[in-house]
Amino acid sequence: MGTSSTVNTIKRDAGLLTMIWRGVRIRCPRCGGGKLFKSFFKLKERCPTCGYKIVREEGFWLGGYVMNVVIGEGLLAIYLLIFAARVIANPDLHIRPWLAGAIALAIIPPALFFPMSRTTWMAMDLQMHPLEPYEVAEADLALEDMKRGGS
Numbered sequence: 001m002g003t004s005s006t007v008n009t010i011k012r013d014a015g016l017l018t019m020i021w022r023g024v025r026i027r028c029p030r031c032g033g034g035k036l037f038k039s040f041f042k043l044k045e046r047c048p049t050c051g052y053k054i055v056r057e058e059g060f061w062l063g064g065y066v067m068n069v070v071i072g073e074g075l076l077a078i079y080l081l082i083f084a085a086r087v088i089a090n091p092d093l094h095i096r097p098w099l100a101g102a103i104a105l106a107i108i109p110p111a112l113f114f115p116m117s118r119t120t121w122m123a124m125d126l127q128m129h130p131l132e133p134y135e136v137a138e139a140d141l142a143l144e145d146m147k148r149g150g151s
């Protein structure tokens, strides 16, 4: 056994673009590691690669929700503009398919973007609030625990 070599190999935090890019690819913004999700909608408590605690505080996901809503509403707004242009060009336009499209657009993209909105939000949060030294220490400890536990 002996003394465990220091687990944490992260010398300094990555820059904003690196972190965002990791987030967009649904990876840990801190270390770039994957497998952050237990299921499509459920994140693990910590990054399995670097031990970083994902939900750092109460209400952590508010920004993530806002981001997801903004993306979803943005798509819907574009859709409505296209719809308005079509209706003006053709007042007899059948409205039902458009309505179905709007409903699908309100539901499907936010669901599909969900994991990405989470990891991208994590990246933005880490940029705005870099980990405190105690959080880095906790991450190292948790990582050692995870390695010992083997899960």
Ligand SMILES: [Zn+2]
Pocket (backbone or CB within 6 Å): 028, 029, 030, 031, 032, 033, 047, 048, 049, 050, 051, 052
């Ligand atoms: Zn990580």
